[in-house]
Amino acid sequence: MGKFSIPIKYGVAIAAGLIAYFLILSLFGGHVNPIYSLFNGVIMAYGMFEAIKHYRLHKGNKFKYQKGFMASLLTGFNATIIFTIFFGLYAAEFNPGFLDDLISVWITDYNTNIGIVLFVVAVMGFATSLVLTLAYMQLFKQSWNTKEAKKHTISGNSEK
Incomplete structure (x- = not known):
């Protein structure tokens, strides 16, 4: 298995879930209501949890905090980049009136354009x-509070 296969595979899967959810909302006109974007967090949370769980199962005893952190973070970043590209294409090409409906107040008051909206979408995803990632790594890291870990550290055999 390649070094980046889990972040790519799960990043694409998360992005597909986000895109499918967005398109389903667009069928009912809900894609212009920002409150529905809260469910994007649920999709991201589930996908990233599965990615880090799969990565830990794949690595077994060789699981390192730093590598798990990077695998999880890259998974989320991949999903964010893919979804942001889709969002930009949707707002600029597929449904040019979408931004007018989404940010009707902001466009007149703050001169908001597609670039700012894409920046906000990307920052929210990142x-x-x-x-x-920070939350999940607390669940998946090895605890040093076990009797085995204390014996290992006291005897001078700690790994670095």
Whole structure:
């Protein structure tokens, strides 16, 4: 299995889930209501949890915190980049009136354009990825509070 296969595979799967959810919302006109984007966090959370769980199972005893952190973070970043590209294509090419409906107040008051909206979508995705990675790594890291870990450290055989 390649070094980046889990982040790519799960990143694409998360992005596909986000895109499918967005398109389903667009069928009912809900894609212009920002409150529905909260469920994007649930999709990201589930996908990233599965990615880090799969990575840990794949590595077994060789699982390292730093490598798990990077695998999880790259998974979220891959999903964010793919979804942001889709969102940009959708807003600029497939449904040019979408931004007018989404940010009707902001466009007149703040001169908001597609670039700012894409920047916000990307930052929200990257921030979600970082927060979820930090939270999940607390679940998946090895505890040093076990009797075995204390014996191992006291005897001077600690791994570095």
